[in-house]
Amino acid sequence: MPPSTNPTLRQQRLGVELRKLRERAGLASTAAASLLGGNQARISNIEAGRYAVSADRVRTLARIYTCADQEYVDALAGMTGGRKRGWWEEYRETLPRALVDLAELEYHADALRVAVMIHMPGLLQTPEHARATFRENVPRLRPHEVEHRVSFRIKRQEILYRDHPTPYTAIVHEAALRMGVGSPDTVREQLGFLIEMSEHDHISIVVIPFGEAAFPVSGQPIVYAFGPTPQLDTVELDTEYGCEFIDAEAQLAKYRTVLDRMEARALKPSKSRDLIHRIAQSI
Known part of the structure:
Protein backbone atom coordinates (compact mmCIF):
# COMPACT_ATOMS: atom_id res chain seq x y z
CA MET A 1 0.00 0.00 0.00
CA PRO A 2 1.52 3.38 -0.98
CA PRO A 3 2.05 5.97 1.75
CA SER A 4 -0.75 8.45 2.35
CA THR A 5 -0.12 12.04 1.30
CA ASN A 6 -2.82 13.33 3.64
CA PRO A 7 -2.57 11.57 7.03
CA THR A 8 -5.17 12.36 9.66
CA LEU A 9 -4.34 14.10 12.94
CA ARG A 10 -4.63 10.78 14.77
CA GLN A 11 -2.25 9.02 12.36
CA GLN A 12 0.24 11.86 12.70
CA ARG A 13 0.07 11.73 16.50
CA LEU A 14 0.64 7.97 16.52
CA GLY A 15 3.69 8.50 14.34
CA VAL A 16 5.00 11.23 16.63
CA GLU A 17 4.65 8.96 19.66
CA LEU A 18 6.46 6.10 17.91
CA ARG A 19 9.29 8.49 17.03
CA LYS A 20 9.49 9.58 20.67
CA LEU A 21 9.77 5.92 21.74
CA ARG A 22 12.55 5.31 19.23
CA GLU A 23 14.50 8.39 20.28
CA ARG A 24 14.15 7.52 23.98
CA ALA A 25 15.59 4.09 23.15
CA GLY A 26 18.58 5.84 21.55
CA LEU A 27 18.02 4.22 18.15
CA ALA A 28 18.51 5.85 14.77
CA SER A 29 15.79 5.19 12.22
CA THR A 30 18.18 3.00 10.22
CA ALA A 31 18.86 0.81 13.27
CA ALA A 32 15.13 0.56 14.05
CA ALA A 33 14.42 -0.41 10.45
CA SER A 34 17.06 -3.15 10.62
CA LEU A 35 15.56 -4.59 13.81
CA LEU A 36 12.10 -4.44 12.28
CA GLY A 37 13.25 -6.11 9.09
CA GLY A 38 12.47 -3.17 6.82
CA ASN A 39 14.15 -0.06 5.50
CA GLN A 40 14.68 3.43 6.87
CA ALA A 41 12.09 4.95 4.52
CA ARG A 42 9.36 2.77 6.00
CA ILE A 43 10.21 3.89 9.55
CA SER A 44 10.18 7.51 8.39
CA ASN A 45 6.77 7.08 6.74
CA ILE A 46 5.34 5.39 9.84
CA GLU A 47 6.60 8.21 12.06
CA ALA A 48 5.12 10.82 9.69
CA GLY A 49 1.74 9.07 9.81
CA ARG A 50 1.91 8.27 6.12
CA TYR A 51 1.74 4.50 6.65
CA ALA A 52 -1.18 2.92 8.46
CA VAL A 53 0.17 0.45 11.00
CA SER A 54 -1.51 -2.44 12.77
CA ALA A 55 -1.81 -2.87 16.52
CA ASP A 56 0.60 -5.81 16.27
CA ARG A 57 3.17 -3.66 14.48
CA VAL A 58 2.88 -1.00 17.20
CA ARG A 59 3.46 -3.62 19.90
CA THR A 60 6.45 -4.98 17.98
CA LEU A 61 7.97 -1.50 17.76
CA ALA A 62 7.32 -0.94 21.47
CA ARG A 63 9.23 -4.17 22.27
CA ILE A 64 12.11 -3.11 20.02
CA TYR A 65 12.17 0.25 21.82
CA THR A 66 11.98 -1.51 25.22
CA CYS A 67 8.93 0.45 26.35
CA ALA A 68 7.69 -1.04 29.63
CA ASP A 69 4.61 1.19 30.02
CA GLN A 70 1.94 -1.33 29.02
CA GLU A 71 -0.96 1.07 29.47
CA TYR A 72 0.71 3.52 27.10
CA VAL A 73 1.49 0.78 24.56
CA ASP A 74 -2.12 -0.44 24.70
CA ALA A 75 -3.31 3.11 24.10
CA LEU A 76 -1.01 3.47 21.08
CA ALA A 77 -2.26 0.15 19.70
CA GLY A 78 -5.80 1.47 20.11
CA MET A 79 -4.97 4.39 17.84
CA THR A 80 -4.45 2.09 14.86
CA GLY A 81 -7.19 1.05 12.48
CA GLY A 82 -5.85 1.78 9.04
CA ARG A 83 -7.48 4.58 7.08
CA LYS A 84 -11.01 4.30 8.35
CA ARG A 85 -12.76 7.55 7.55
CA GLY A 86 -14.67 9.51 10.18
CA TRP A 87 -17.66 11.69 9.31
CA TRP A 88 -15.42 14.77 9.40
CA GLU A 89 -13.45 13.57 6.37
CA GLU A 90 -16.27 14.61 4.05
CA TYR A 91 -15.45 18.21 5.00
CA ARG A 92 -11.70 17.96 4.39
CA GLU A 93 -11.83 19.41 0.88
CA THR A 94 -14.13 22.29 1.80
CA THR A 126 -26.88 27.17 19.03
CA PRO A 127 -27.18 27.21 15.23
CA GLU A 128 -28.24 30.88 15.28
CA HIS A 129 -25.33 31.89 17.49
CA ALA A 130 -22.89 30.01 15.27
CA ARG A 131 -24.45 31.58 12.18
CA ALA A 132 -24.11 35.09 13.63
CA THR A 133 -20.48 34.37 14.52
CA PHE A 134 -19.55 33.07 11.07
CA ARG A 135 -21.17 36.07 9.39
CA GLU A 136 -18.47 38.21 11.04
CA ASN A 137 -15.67 36.06 9.69
CA VAL A 138 -12.67 37.80 8.07
CA PRO A 139 -12.45 37.37 5.15
CA ARG A 140 -16.23 37.42 4.82
CA LEU A 141 -17.86 34.09 4.03
CA ARG A 142 -20.53 33.69 1.38
CA PRO A 143 -23.99 32.61 2.62
CA HIS A 144 -23.56 28.98 1.56
CA GLU A 145 -20.13 28.88 3.23
CA VAL A 146 -21.68 30.16 6.46
CA GLU A 147 -24.29 27.39 6.37
CA HIS A 148 -21.60 24.80 5.62
CA ARG A 149 -19.66 25.83 8.71
CA VAL A 150 -22.77 25.90 10.85
CA SER A 151 -23.65 22.35 9.83
CA PHE A 152 -20.10 21.24 10.63
CA ARG A 153 -20.14 22.88 14.07
CA ILE A 154 -23.50 21.35 14.99
CA LYS A 155 -22.36 17.91 13.82
CA ARG A 156 -19.33 18.19 16.10
Missing part, protein backbone atom coordinates in the same frame (compact mmCIF):
# COMPACT_ATOMS: atom_id res chain seq x y z
CA LEU A 95 -12.95 23.50 5.23
CA PRO A 96 -9.56 24.45 6.67
CA ARG A 97 -7.64 21.34 7.63
CA ALA A 98 -7.27 22.43 11.26
CA LEU A 99 -11.05 22.58 11.74
CA VAL A 100 -11.42 19.03 10.46
CA ASP A 101 -8.55 17.89 12.68
CA LEU A 102 -10.28 19.50 15.67
CA ALA A 103 -13.44 17.46 15.03
CA GLU A 104 -11.32 14.30 14.90
CA LEU A 105 -9.58 15.25 18.15
CA GLU A 106 -12.90 15.90 19.92
CA TYR A 107 -14.43 12.65 18.65
CA HIS A 108 -11.65 10.48 20.06
CA ALA A 109 -11.07 12.38 23.32
CA ASP A 110 -11.81 10.57 26.57
CA ALA A 111 -12.89 13.93 28.04
CA LEU A 112 -12.75 17.59 27.10
CA ARG A 113 -12.02 20.67 29.17
CA VAL A 114 -12.30 24.07 27.54
CA ALA A 115 -11.85 27.69 28.59
CA VAL A 116 -13.19 30.74 26.77
CA MET A 117 -12.98 34.43 27.57
CA ILE A 118 -15.10 36.21 24.95
CA HIS A 119 -16.54 33.43 22.79
CA MET A 120 -19.09 30.72 23.48
CA PRO A 121 -17.62 27.21 23.48
CA GLY A 122 -18.06 25.78 19.99
CA LEU A 123 -19.72 22.59 21.24
CA LEU A 124 -22.28 24.62 23.21
CA GLN A 125 -23.38 27.04 20.49
CA GLN A 157 -21.75 18.43 19.03
CA GLU A 158 -22.91 14.84 18.50
CA ILE A 159 -20.21 13.65 20.92
CA LEU A 160 -22.29 15.19 23.73
CA TYR A 161 -25.38 13.18 22.77
CA ARG A 162 -24.07 9.74 21.79
CA ASP A 163 -24.69 6.60 23.86
CA HIS A 164 -21.51 7.18 25.85
CA PRO A 165 -21.19 10.97 25.72
CA THR A 166 -17.86 12.67 26.19
CA PRO A 167 -17.45 14.25 29.65
CA TYR A 168 -17.22 17.99 29.03
CA THR A 169 -16.19 20.88 31.26
CA ALA A 170 -16.49 24.48 30.05
CA ILE A 171 -14.90 27.36 31.93
CA VAL A 172 -16.62 30.50 30.62
CA HIS A 173 -15.81 34.08 31.54
CA GLU A 174 -18.77 36.35 32.22
CA ALA A 175 -17.59 38.55 29.32
CA ALA A 176 -18.49 35.78 26.87
CA LEU A 177 -22.02 35.68 28.25
CA ARG A 178 -22.48 39.40 27.71
CA MET A 179 -20.97 39.79 24.22
CA GLY A 180 -24.41 40.03 22.59
CA VAL A 181 -23.68 38.02 19.44
CA GLY A 182 -26.67 38.26 17.11
CA SER A 183 -30.12 39.58 17.96
CA PRO A 184 -31.51 39.71 21.52
CA ASP A 185 -33.58 36.61 20.74
CA THR A 186 -30.42 34.82 19.59
CA VAL A 187 -28.62 35.80 22.79
CA ARG A 188 -31.47 34.64 25.03
CA GLU A 189 -31.73 31.36 23.14
CA GLN A 190 -27.98 30.83 23.47
CA LEU A 191 -27.96 31.50 27.21
CA GLY A 192 -30.97 29.26 27.67
CA PHE A 193 -29.16 26.51 25.79
CA LEU A 194 -26.19 26.83 28.14
CA ILE A 195 -28.50 26.40 31.12
CA GLU A 196 -30.14 23.38 29.51
CA MET A 197 -26.82 21.72 28.67
CA SER A 198 -25.44 22.38 32.16
CA GLU A 199 -28.13 20.12 33.58
CA HIS A 200 -26.65 17.03 31.90
CA ASP A 201 -24.61 14.86 34.24
CA HIS A 202 -21.63 14.68 31.88
CA ILE A 203 -21.47 18.45 31.29
CA SER A 204 -20.15 21.04 33.73
CA ILE A 205 -20.33 24.76 32.95
CA VAL A 206 -18.66 27.16 35.38
CA VAL A 207 -18.48 30.93 35.03
CA ILE A 208 -15.67 33.27 36.05
CA PRO A 209 -17.49 36.46 37.13
CA PHE A 210 -16.28 39.97 36.58
CA GLY A 211 -14.09 41.15 39.44
CA GLU A 212 -12.02 38.01 39.86
CA ALA A 213 -8.24 38.35 40.06
CA ALA A 214 -6.09 37.94 36.98
CA PHE A 215 -4.90 34.51 35.90
CA PRO A 216 -2.19 33.39 33.43
CA VAL A 217 -4.06 33.25 30.12
CA SER A 218 -3.91 35.39 27.00
CA GLY A 219 -7.62 35.26 26.23
CA GLN A 220 -7.49 32.75 23.40
CA PRO A 221 -9.87 29.77 23.63
CA ILE A 222 -8.25 26.62 25.01
CA VAL A 223 -9.39 23.05 24.37
CA TYR A 224 -7.75 20.35 26.49
CA ALA A 225 -8.47 16.90 25.08
CA PHE A 226 -7.74 14.01 27.42
CA GLY A 227 -6.33 10.87 25.85
CA PRO A 228 -6.42 7.33 27.26
CA THR A 229 -3.12 8.10 29.02
CA PRO A 230 -1.67 11.50 30.03
CA GLN A 231 1.07 11.21 27.38
CA LEU A 232 -1.65 11.26 24.71
CA ASP A 233 -3.41 14.42 25.87
CA THR A 234 -3.59 17.30 23.38
CA VAL A 235 -4.15 21.04 23.70
CA GLU A 236 -5.80 22.98 20.89
CA LEU A 237 -5.45 26.77 20.84
CA ASP A 238 -7.81 28.82 18.70
CA THR A 239 -5.81 31.71 17.22
CA GLU A 240 -6.50 34.38 14.62
CA TYR A 241 -4.48 32.30 12.18
CA GLY A 242 -6.19 28.96 12.80
CA CYS A 243 -5.93 26.06 15.23
CA GLU A 244 -2.65 25.15 16.88
CA PHE A 245 -2.20 21.66 18.34
CA ILE A 246 0.22 21.08 21.22
CA ASP A 247 1.37 17.75 22.66
CA ALA A 248 4.74 18.44 24.31
CA GLU A 249 4.64 17.19 27.90
CA ALA A 250 5.87 20.46 29.41
CA GLN A 251 3.21 22.43 27.55
CA LEU A 252 0.48 19.99 28.53
CA ALA A 253 1.48 20.44 32.18
CA LYS A 254 1.42 24.21 31.73
CA TYR A 255 -2.13 24.24 30.35
CA ARG A 256 -3.40 21.85 33.00
CA THR A 257 -2.17 24.39 35.57
CA VAL A 258 -3.72 27.29 33.66
CA LEU A 259 -7.10 25.56 33.51
CA ASP A 260 -6.91 24.57 37.18
CA ARG A 261 -6.31 28.20 38.16
CA MET A 262 -9.12 29.43 35.96
CA GLU A 263 -11.59 26.90 37.33
CA ALA A 264 -10.55 27.76 40.90
CA ARG A 265 -11.71 31.34 40.23
CA ALA A 266 -15.04 30.26 38.76
CA LEU A 267 -18.37 29.98 40.52
CA LYS A 268 -19.69 26.53 41.34
CA PRO A 269 -21.97 24.98 38.67
CA SER A 270 -25.21 25.87 40.43
CA LYS A 271 -24.20 29.49 41.03
CA SER A 272 -22.89 29.70 37.47
CA ARG A 273 -26.29 28.56 36.22
CA ASP A 274 -27.97 31.24 38.34
CA LEU A 275 -25.70 33.93 36.89
CA ILE A 276 -26.41 32.82 33.33
CA HIS A 277 -30.13 32.92 34.10
CA ARG A 278 -29.91 36.46 35.52
CA ILE A 279 -28.02 37.70 32.47
CA ALA A 280 -30.62 36.12 30.16
CA GLN A 281 -33.43 37.80 32.09
CA SER A 282 -31.73 41.20 31.77
CA ILE A 283 -31.75 41.11 27.95
